Amino acid sequence: MTNPLIEKWDNEFEIPPFHKIKDVHFEEAFALAIEEARKNYANIYLNKNPPNFQNTIEQIEKAEELLDKVCRVFFNLTGTDSNIERQNIQLKIAPQLAQFSSEVLMNSRLWLRVKEIFNNRDDLDLSDEQHRIVYLYQQMFVRAGAELSQSKKRRYKTIMSELAILGTKFSQNLLADENSWQMELTIKDLDGLPNFLKDALAIASQAKSNHGYILTLNRALVVPFLQFSPNRHLRQKAYQAWASRGNNNNSNNNLEVITKILRLREERAKLLGYKSFSDFKLENQMAKSPENVESLLMSVWKPAVLKAKKDNHQLQNLLVEDGINDTLQPWDWRYYAEKRRANDYDINEVEIKSHFQLHKLIEAIFYCAKRLFNLDFEEISLKLHHEKAKCWKVTQNGEYLALFLGDYFTRDTKRSGAWCSSFKSQSKFNGNKRPIVLNVCNFDPPKEGNPCLLSFDEASTLFHEFGHALHVILSNVTYPSVSGTSVARDFVELPSQLFEHWLEVPEILEKFAINYETQKPISKKLIKKLLDSKNIDQGFSTVEYLASAIVDLNFHNASSPKDPLKLQKEILKGIDMPLAIEMRHSATQFAHIFAGDGYSSGYYSYMWSEVMDADAFKAFEETNNPFDRNVAESLLNCILSKGGSVAPEEAYINFRGKLPDVNALLQQRNLVDIN
Ligand SMILES: [Zn+2]
Incomplete structure (x- = not known):
């Protein structure tokens, strides 16, 4: 059997060949990719020459190239389009990946080479980026237990693979719990609800092959329901179901899982000599x-x-x-x-929402990226990870920069929330690698023939995730380990939250907040009310x-x-x-x-x-x-x-x-x- 995951992706954008990839390919691909990475690492630590940046650090940067490709495809699929098959693979593969990572970072021979480079870093002729990378590797090895005794290393490895299983279990329980609840609504229950919400409830019902109206635990449905339903009893029922996700009397209960996770994290931190996990x-x-x-x-x-x-x-x-x-x-x-x-x-939500059409707001984010960074976006047709996703080719002064993918609509197989991830990151040292970045949201799909309307918060989310995408698209570094969003966690939200500000720029609202019925732009008066009432x-x-x-x-x-x-x-x-x-x-x-x-x-x-x-x-x-x-x-x-x-x-x-x-x-x- 040829496995499309491990072949070279010989197409214009080096995009994964989604039309060929089947779930049955993953386990083999993971096994082969781990084996290849293991060999690559062996070549590094068995090298007879004294360690230097090129024969050690650069080789580490390349060692997991194939594994990285397979991981990105797999985890993007489990996040956006999960199924039983993928969940089972994930439960198996998550601890294997954790174990492999420990195996590498606890390899004494590899660590000694990194350490020697770190200790001599000021005497080596390193660029600023190389200098920083050496520092980051030293940190990564030490923080993963490279300096621990053999017995502590063994325990550490076990902890890491148990944590990987528990984390996977947590998400799977949550998704199952979210999907197990729904509330059928009668026509009378719809009293007081705005039309956009009634439509969304009807579509949620159709998605479950039902007639009528169904409330599910998707945030895009629950929040407006709580905002608008005058029926206090129904609000209470919906709210309590939403607030108790993962804590119901069923097999999806996450309490034991999180108790174990917290215990293992504490043990992990203490093994490494820290007072607490924080x-x-x-x-x-x-x-x-x-x-x-x-x-x-x-x-x-x-x-x-x-x-x-x-x-x-x-x-x-x-x-x-x-x-x-x-x-x-x-x-x-x-x-x-x-x-x-x-x-x-x-001011009311219906009035606001009728001005925020998803397709116009996508034009808005592209417009801002053009004005700020001279980026151009051209929609192109490619086979993607899901049929509902869209794809744009990003260029700057005619030069190809990246692919940007948008997967905006909610479905049962997608995990909740919104996020940015990528199929490929930018780097230069091993060929000019251009990123393929993905924005995922959970907006309610529109009724046939209607535009998708967003709340102001959802519009902010669209801008937020696109801010992350820009961080990936505009990355211009040499090495993949520091590419794009590979930054400290408390720094990574800066580009995304910063980009949200452009949604509030009056020029952007006037250009792109267009009422879907009248085709008229949002009035200055409404902009003022919207911004004044925002807080x-x-x-x-x-x-x-x-x-x-x-x-x-x-x-x-x-x-x-x-x-x-x-x-x-x-x-x-x-x-x-x-x-x-x-x-x-x-x-x-x-x-x-x-x-x-x-x-x-x-x-x-x-x-x-x-x-x-x-x-x-x-x-x-x-x-x-x-x-x-x-x-x-x-x-x-x-x-x-x-x-x-x-x-x-x-x-x-x-x-x-x-x-x-x-x-x-x-x-x-x-x-x-x-x-
Ligand atoms: Zn974010």
Whole structure:
């Protein structure tokens, strides 16, 4: 059998041959790719010549090329289009990959070569990027246990492969739990719901081969349902189902999984000599320590909770005005917040949404990329990972730069949320490799013949993920390990959150926020109302986000809990969490921190990056031109093109002269002067 995954992808863009790839190819491809990587590493550590950058570090950069290709195809498929077959392969392959990674990073002969280069790095004739890479490898080996004793190494390996299985299990449970719940709605239940939502509920029902209307646990359905349904009983039912994902009395319950994950993470950190997993995790981030993270989170928490409590009071009054003699509950908040917004600003979600058509907003992100970085996008037809995905060829001054893929619509086989990943990253040392980058969202597909309409938040998400994509597309480094988004976790959200600002530029709104019925651009009056009212519920969004970030930090910053949900409750009580607001992600559904290692003890990263994005956009505002070419060029040269080849603090200071303080963020969220 020939295996398309391991053949050379001899097509114009070196895109994976999706039409040939079948699930049955993966296990063999993984086995062959691991074997090939193993041989490549052996060639490095068995080399009789003394170690140098070229015969060691550069060879490491190349060693997993095939494995990397196979992994990217596989994990992009399991994320966007999972099935039982793929889930089973994933359960098998995740621990094997973890074991192989440990095998490499704990190989003493390999480590000794890297260490020698690291120790002599100042005497070698290295470029700045090479210098940085040597430092990063030294860190990576040490942090993966290269210096541990043999017995500790064995234990460490076991921990890592157990964690890989548990993380996979966590995601699979969550997806299964999300798909197992639905609520059929009668015509009467639709009272008070806007048409766009009724349409979406009908489409959700059709997707399950039913007639009528069905509410599922997709965020794009649940949130507007909670915003608009006047039926308190239904809101409660929907909210509770949504909030208890991963914590139901069934085989998908994640409590045991997360308890084990936290215990193993603690053990991992202690084996390496750290006080806690947070200490380990944060050491090589911009934040450096749990104390720094806590100090940022708490400095925003105080004004946010004050604002939320004031809002709570107002919304409580609206509840009473509705004749309900009860305290405001989490399933009430969005409904009354929407009412208040309509009252205070004479604005409503339906009016906003009718101006945000997905295809126009895609034009908008491309337009911004053209104005800022002179990028051109041309839609082309290629066989992709899924039939609903689209593809654009990205060029700059006629020169091919990248492929950009957009996979925007929700489906049962896709994991929830939105993200950016890639099939290929940029690098130069082993041939000019151009990236293939993918944006994934979970927008509701439109009714036949209608455009897909987004809420303002969803439009921000589109811009956000495209900001990540630009980081990948504009990467201009030599080595793949520091390409594009391969940066510290608390720096990676800077390009994405920064790009969200362009959605609020009036010129962009006037050009691209076009009412789908009248074809008229959004009025200046509506833009003003939209931007003025944007922060009205900031107390709520900041509190629900921060509560998750604080719980994440506390989960990892002390001894692992016997019962994480009990600890979660205590933490929330300790910070005086308002009763009518819950965490954005409760522990059993907190995929950011449990589906993998990515954001563990790292959910604060969004806020850390926001401190920077609030300040970074000021660089454009100071010129009175959101498309100022000089500032854009400096952003490109200092940050977007550099990937991880420069330390993040240094990259930011190169761009803005100094690191920002928290004030720009408080202003951005309208959380100043609250009393
Ligand atoms: Zn992001």
